[in-house]
Amino acid sequence: MSGRGLFGRSAGEPAAEADVRPTLLGVVTLMFLLLFFLLTTSSGQRLGVLELRLGSPSDLAPLPHAGLVKDVSVSLSGTTLSVEYTLQSTDISAASTTVEKRQKDLPGVAGRPDLAGLLATLEELHAIDPSQERARLAPDDAATTDTIIAVMDVLHGPEAAPLFPKIALTGSAG
């Protein structure tokens, strides 16, 4: 049976090299048009959004967290970060449940807050209790937005494996 191929060549004819240049040129032209369209309708600055939770004296206190890390609070004073957290005792021989409040101060490094030290501390706490998602951040009045957002990014952690994504900014009530 003598059928015709996809590109009009008779099945019985000897194979000839097809010229693909017109097709490739069409693709390149389309790419150029797409590039031009993208460059004219878009901006090089992408925006990211951070959800805010503001603490207020009139708010009801949240229920105590059931895990081992009861609360996490980070304060920023100048370039010094201070992490305060409450840990529940894991001593099974203890007669009653005890909690222990701890504090870790992280002095600034080269005139900037020690974000690497903060990340290490937060990762330790997250490893102890991965179910704790809340943290409070209390910056001082002089802290710039740039620094606050950098600390919030560390508190939140990467999108794939967040540390404390529910961040409450305190100090809004003075």
Added chain:
Amino acid sequence: MKRRRMFRADSGGLAPGLDVGALAPLVDMMTLMLVFLLRSYSTESAPMPPEGHFELAGTTSEAARASGSVVVLVSKDAVYIEGRRVIAVNYLPEDLLVREIYDPLLLMRGKKRIEVHVDRSIPWGVLKRVLHTARTAGFEDLSLVAASTSSL
């Protein structure tokens, strides 16, 4: 040594013109550029104050903006609500509740959500007054907008 050229006179029996071997990398490069642009460029334009220098802080967050929000912009000079200047930063009162911000926001309570665009150098002492006023005006959903620094 046999060298390939983009334009060659003798193309092995085919008509002279562009060589296929040169076009394929060009298509690859265009595809890569398209992917890069689609990934790193954004179609949403960031609001800017009508005057003065304004620079957003950087964030690793990739969360997208929600539509239908009231846009509050805090530059080094002034506070703007939906593009309208309401008060100069230097004249912000010491109180947490700023009447000049509170009154316009009360008229926009139907939107329920506020996006705050803040210059990276604005201190928390200023920002907290804007945020507290917005919350007092009835806006529970507050978000801070920054420039995404996430890489490919």
